[in-house]
Amino acid sequence: MTVPGRVLVVGAGLVGTSVGLGLRPGGTDVLLADASPTVAAVAADLGAGRLPAGGVHLGSGSGTDDGTDLDGPPGPVREGDEPDLVVVAAPPDVTAGLVVRALRRYPRAVVTDVASTKEGVVRRVLAAAGEDAARYVGGHPMAGRERSGPMAARGDLFVGRPWVLTPVPGTSPEAVDLVRTTAGRLGAVVVELDPASHDEAVALVSHLPQVAASLVAARLVGAPGQAVGLAGQGLRDVTRIAASDPVLWAQILAGNAVPLARQLRLLREDLDRALAALEAVAAAGAPGLPGASDPAASGGPAGSPTGAPVGALARLVAEGNAGRATVPGKHGDAPAVWATVPVLVPDRPGALASLIGTIGEVGVNIEDLRIEHSPGRLTGVTEVAVLPAERDRLVRELRERGWSVPD
Amino acid sequence: MTVPGRVLVVGAGLVGTSVGLGLRPGGTDVLLADASPTVAAVAADLGAGRLPAGGVHLGSGSGTDDGTDLDGPPGPVREGDEPDLVVVAAPPDVTAGLVVRALRRYPRAVVTDVASTKEGVVRRVLAAAGEDAARYVGGHPMAGRERSGPMAARGDLFVGRPWVLTPVPGTSPEAVDLVRTTAGRLGAVVVELDPASHDEAVALVSHLPQVAASLVAARLVGAPGQAVGLAGQGLRDVTRIAASDPVLWAQILAGNAVPLARQLRLLREDLDRALAALEAVAAAGAPGLPGASDPAASGGPAGSPTGAPVGALARLVAEGNAGRATVPGKHGDAPAVWATVPVLVPDRPGALASLIGTIGEVGVNIEDLRIEHSPGRLTGVTEVAVLPAERDRLVRELRERGWSVPD
Numbered sequence: 001m002t003v004p005g006r007v008l009v010v011g012a013g014l015v016g017t018s019v020g021l022g023l024r025p026g027g028t029d030v031l032l033a034d035a036s037p038t039v040a041a042v043a044a045d046l047g048a049g050r051l052p053a054g055g056v057h058l059g060s061g062s063g064t065d066d067g068t069d070l071d072g073p074p075g076p077v078r079e080g081d082e083p084d085l086v087v088v089a090a091p092p093d094v095t096a097g098l099v100v101r102a103l104r105r106y107p108r109a110v111v112t113d114v115a116s117t118k119e120g121v122v123r124r125v126l127a128a129a130g131e132d133a134a135r136y137v138g139g140h141p142m143a144g145r146e147r148s149g150p151m152a153a154r155g156d157l158f159v160g161r162p163w164v165l166t167p168v169p170g171t172s173p174e175a176v177d178l179v180r181t182t183a184g185r186l187g188a189v190v191v192e193l194d195p196a197s198h199d200e201a202v203a204l205v206s207h208l209p210q211v212a213a214s215l216v217a218a219r220l221v222g223a224p225g226q227a228v229g230l231a232g233q234g235l236r237d238v239t240r241i242a243a244s245d246p247v248l249w250a251q252i253l254a255g256n257a258v259p260l261a262r263q264l265r266l267l268r269e270d271l272d273r274a275l276a277a278l279e280a281v282a283a284a285g286a287p288g289l290p291g292a293s294d295p296a297a298s299g300g301p302a303g304s305p306t307g308a309p310v311g312a313l314a315r316l317v318a319e320g321n322a323g324r325a326t327v328p329g330k331h332g333d334a335p336a337v338w339a340t341v342p343v344l345v346p347d348r349p350g351a352l353a354s355l356i357g358t359i360g361e362v363g364v365n366i367e368d369l370r371i372e373h374s375p376g377r378l379t380g381v382t383e384v385a386v387l388p389a390e391r392d393r394l395v396r397e398l399r400e401r402g403w404s405v406p407d
Numbered sequence: 408m409t410v411p412g413r414v415l416v417v418g419a420g421l422v423g424t425s426v427g428l429g430l431r432p433g434g435t436d437v438l439l440a441d442a443s444p445t446v447a448a449v450a451a452d453l454g455a456g457r458l459p460a461g462g463v464h465l466g467s468g469s470g471t472d473d474g475t476d477l478d479g480p481p482g483p484v485r486e487g488d489e490p491d492l493v494v495v496a497a498p499p500d501v502t503a504g505l506v507v508r509a510l511r512r513y514p515r516a517v518v519t520d521v522a523s524t525k526e527g528v529v530r531r532v533l534a535a536a537g538e539d540a541a542r543y544v545g546g547h548p549m550a551g552r553e554r555s556g557p558m559a560a561r562g563d564l565f566v567g568r569p570w571v572l573t574p575v576p577g578t579s580p581e582a583v584d585l586v587r588t589t590a591g592r593l594g595a596v597v598v599e600l601d602p603a604s605h606d607e608a609v610a611l612v613s614h615l616p617q618v619a620a621s622l623v624a625a626r627l628v629g630a631p632g633q634a635v636g637l638a639g640q641g642l643r644d645v646t647r648i649a650a651s652d653p654v655l656w657a658q659i660l661a662g663n664a665v666p667l668a669r670q671l672r673l674l675r676e677d678l679d680r681a682l683a684a685l686e687a688v689a690a691a692g693a694p695g696l697p698g699a700s701d702p703a704a705s706g707g708p709a710g711s712p713t714g715a716p717v718g719a720l721a722r723l724v725a726e727g728n729a730g731r732a733t734v735p736g737k738h739g740d741a742p743a744v745w746a747t748v749p750v751l752v753p754d755r756p757g758a759l760a761s762l763i764g765t766i767g768e769v770g771v772n773i774e775d776l777r778i779e780h781s782p783g784r785l786t787g788v789t790e791v792a793v794l795p796a797e798r799d800r801l802v803r804e805l806r807e808r809g810w811s812v813p814d
Contacts (some may be wrong), residue, residue: 021813046814142637154813156751156788162637193633201634209623209645211681214727215674216619219611221730226600227608228733230549230569236734237644238616242727250721253681257689264682267622268675274618274660275671282664314657320621320649323628326635327643344563353767360760381563406428406561407453 002178003185005029008083010098012043014148015114015141016089020048021155022186031083043150052081082106085178088113091248092255096124103132110175112139116202117256118166118195126168137179138166138195140202141188148245159187166195203259210241210249211264217242274316277309339391341384344404352382355403362397364390409585410592412436415490417505419450421555421564422521422548423496427455428562429593438490450557459488489513492585495520498655499662503531510539517582519546523609524662525573525602533575544586545573545602547609548595555652566594573602610666617648617656618671624649681723684716746798748791751811759789762810769804771797
């Protein structure tokens with residue numbers, strides 16, 4: 001297992017700085033470069049690495065806007081600054097160019113990147129780098145935050161997260177091994193995929209939900225306050241990732257245009273079916289319930305919405321059930337179904353602490369925890385998710401200790 | 408302030424049973440009726456109320472499928488079973504009919520319902536009930552769970568949640584007062600809206616996110632396991648409510664067809680713009696990045712995606728930012744921005760307990776808490792949300808106590 005002794009991080013944003021913060025405690029020498037000298041200095045100040053000495057190899061005078069001097073001729077590099085691994089953690093639109101230049105500049109280094117789409121970057125590198133491309137391993141750590149920049153970085157950003165590597169037939173196994181080891185030292189779970197499969201996968205599980213969240217959130221602009229005042233946890237969950245950075249995400253979405261457009265067209269077909277069903281219901285009798293034309297209807301079977309339009313809506317929701325069931329739970333295995341224990345918790349310092357302290361005493365592991373967000377009230381329900389086999393014991397123990405656990 | 412001494416709950420599902428469970432501890436006499444005698448018996452067994460004696464007024468022999476004998480002629484009712492308030496908590500498609508019959512059957516009772524759309528129900532009741540309609544108050548408790556049925560009921564289901572009342576000009580103020588008091592005793596925050604405004608609001612904040620979640624989740628059906636294996640918290644959040652009951656939700660969506668279709672058409676316009684932008688990017692050069700036709704491009708400004716299509720994507724995400732910022736936080740006031748403190752927590756019994764116990768000792772209130780779900784690893788990051796003013800102190804105190812709090 002090869003471990004890189006020196007790593008050059010090109011791009012000291014959230015991901016690059018987090019790589020530095022995560023590798024340095026293990027003794028890796030981390031060099032930092034960024035198009036913005038200020039950003040690089042902030043990352044260094046945070047402890048993510050050191051700035052290259054004297055600008056010999058990584059000065060900012062190259063005339064490019066990436067703050068690196070990767071365009072210089074390859075040749076003898078100063079002892080002590082030759083990296084074993086270059087991690088290009090720059091914006092997606094400049095990634096391929098930087099990878100190619102890093103391969104040329106450091107003829108013995110392995111080069112990887114962190115761009116969130118891979119087929120385009122890999123193709124461009126293969127086309128431009130010739131046999132140097134054997135030292136390039138495409139990568140994508142599936143970790144991120146709503147915030148960006150070095151100040152948001154964390155050395156544990158990648159802990160437990162998938163880190164996809166996309167080697168191709170010509171990639172050197174030693175290069176793959178080095179990147180795999182590095183990702184592993186950052187706590188990531190390495191997954192290998194071919195570049196096209198990676199891009200299809202992230203279009204589905206990352207880019208599609210981002211667009212959907214943005215589409216729903218965009219509808220809230222200008223909505224009456226009384227409307228959003230009724231929002232519950234559902235709307236909050238669906239729109240959470242709509243807070244993401246617009247310029248970065250425009251690049252990410254554009255960089256995966258073909259697979260993402262394919263997913264969005266399929267989604268639009270389902271949307272059009274739902275819309276047609278709603279319009280058919282509306283046409284059959286405002287405000288939409290079959291039987292609405294008979295206001296004093298008995299409420300019996302004759303009034304039930306059993307027509308084809310309502311069936312189409314039920315099918316959509318049922319398909320959503322099936323899709324949702326495929327989403328892995330906390331430990332990465334198939335649908336995790338926890339048992340849920342609701343507990344009434346006053347909203348004051350120490351109350352939740354006391355609850356969870358009690359659960360710890362009882363010896364039950366908390367798999368997940370959801371605090372109900374309650375407008376205007378200072379008491380809420382906390383739902384504690386535990387292994388189903390532990391549910392009954394936890395309920396009993398909590399009640400014995402005076403907690404309010406509804407049936 | 409009027410308090411109902413006796414409440415008849417028609418429909419012993421999640422909401423009806425929760426009403427009974429919530430009212431009985433305060434001394435209210437709760438009668439239960441349901442189309443299914445088994446469901447009614449389960450609700451009674453759970454402690455939500457009692458079954459009407461002898462089927463005199465609420466037998467199951469009426470030939471309707473709702474299990475109530477509301478069709479009988481009004482007249483002297485047996486002493487002890489005349490309700491002050493009838494809560495119709497039946498499926499939306501039978502609600503209006505049951506309200507009308509309850510108004511006739513109990514000429515002194517106030518009648519309310521819990522259907523999730525209001526304009527249609529109110530219109531049908533007004534058209535059919537004549538002057539009796541003055542005793543009807545439309546209602547909608549904004550509380551629910553992914554699960555349904557009496558077994559999922561909780562007496563605190565409504566605590567801190569909005570409960571919308573939709574009185575109209577002819578509604579008796581005393582009737583509104585009685586329902587308001589009842590909702591208040593269940594812990595709900597009462598909001599008054601006219602029926603149409605209510606329906607517009609829930610189309611936006613409840614039904615639109617439900618459809619979006621179902622649409623995204625439906626795309627996961629049949630996806631390769633390696634793709635959903637890459638799913639992160641974003642996909643989990645966006646699709647959580649896609650686990651909802653298909654038949655119930657088809658009724659809810661159909662019942663609000665006109666406002667919901669309007670919202671979905673607006674969303675589709677934005678979706679079409681996003682699709683057009685992606686297709687333009689793809690046409691300009693697969694795999695989508697402007698400049699892709701020049702693989703060895705410098706990576707400088709010339710390669711940046713600055714064209715109109717990428718701008719359109721950035722605008723969509725930016726609009727989503729603005730919309731997301733309007734969503735109220737935990738306490739119902741304008742955008743709650745908590746400060747977040749990340750803490751590394753081993754995934755074993757007692758570890759989270761110990762963390763939260765420590766936070767309690769420090770005297771900081773936990774506003775929210777998010778456990779990062781990490782596939783394949785037994786250590787995760789817990790993000791603790793606190794008031795911004797308390798952040799620095801919490802970080803310091805946690806570190807002093809040996810917790811790993813990344814910068």
